[in-house]
Amino acid sequence: MAQKIQSVKGMNDLLPVEQKDFKLTAxxxxxFEDTVTRWTKSYGYQQIRTPIVEQTGLFVRSIGEETDVVGKEMYTFSDSNDALSLSLRPEGTASCLRAVVEHNLLYNNPQKLWYMGPMFRRERPQKGRYRQFHQVGIEALGFEGPDIDAEIVAMSADLWQKLGIAEHLTLEINSLGNREERAAHRAALVAYLSSHEEKLDEDSKRRLKTNPLRVLDSKNPDLQDICNAAPRLTDYLGEESLAHYQRFKAMLGGLNIAYVENPRLVRGLDYYNHTVFEWTTDKLGAQATVCGGGRYDGLIEELGGKPAASIGFAMGIERLLLLVAEYGSLQADAAPDVYTVHQSEGADLQAMKYAQTLRAAGFNVLQHSGYQSLKAQMKKADNSGARFVLIVAQDELAAQTVTLKDMQGKHPQQTVAAADLIHTLQQWKNA
Structure with a gap:
């Protein structure tokens, strides 16, 4: 027997049933996808779909060459034909904006876009963190004011309500200011951290040289006092940036959205400015962030487009659904409405015709395949979770009738004329 080939570590199959180590089902x-589609449409966002492979330079230019994502986590390879460096996308914003710039979607027309799909990062797999993971992302492009900042936060809060997990999430916010303000803060932060360099761990020492803001993200308990006492970016905000931030907070208050100001919230990618936010939970262990985003007003210009204010967020689907599965209210019903059972010669074809008629009327029908006893077929019907069973045996075939059984017992078993099949099942279903 040939040796079995296993899936790549950190890349999971989605099966109809729960797995031992990955309990999310298809x-x-x-x-969840159906909920997201309705949710984005209700806010006027249109879907965009981009390739999972992009030129590596896209991510180097947008995310930042010194970030952990580009420096250590991307899956990068050379195209065999022209030696072009390609990478599996590690996040969705860069690909979305590349498409917007390439196809000139912002020409006199702001855009509200959303995407959903797989992303790839080479990191140590653990609960809620995988090498192939999936994201839902929202991008609002061409909108300058703090009102859009508040809208997309309110939009995310609305989704938590729909999923039944609002009480388990906390909104954290901060402002990173503009480029000049960040530069002034960076200089002060580097000077401060350098004075404590002997106390920093190796990862923080590396980040001090490449991306000092990320030192503030450290989860090392020995560094918390140092990080808490570090210069705060909000102290370097100018009048315009401060006004934007204050108006954003006022609008959150007006929408009754509770938040916590976190001066150490900087996000992990280089392109953020002004408003940044994260939704966090204490229910997933070390993987606390469920959704995060913020403004990236300079990124479209960095990718070759005309300057345009932009803001967005992304959420990891696997991590979010682990929370929803444990605490939320999302219902997944994969069971058919009707299971067809047949017995005697010619009954299989007639049952198939009835199944097609029911599907055309909007019913989900699972048809029994093969030839077994009625008892065996009824057992499979019960295991399928179907609400109703349609039986075609010798008597029904001769009389052009069907026998219907309500597996929930709300209606007595009944034999009806084939012409009354749809009407009867619709009454039963709606009763």
């Missing part, structure tokens, strides 16, 4: 995932 039906539960589909229920």
């Amino acid at each position: 039906a539960f995932w589909q229920a």
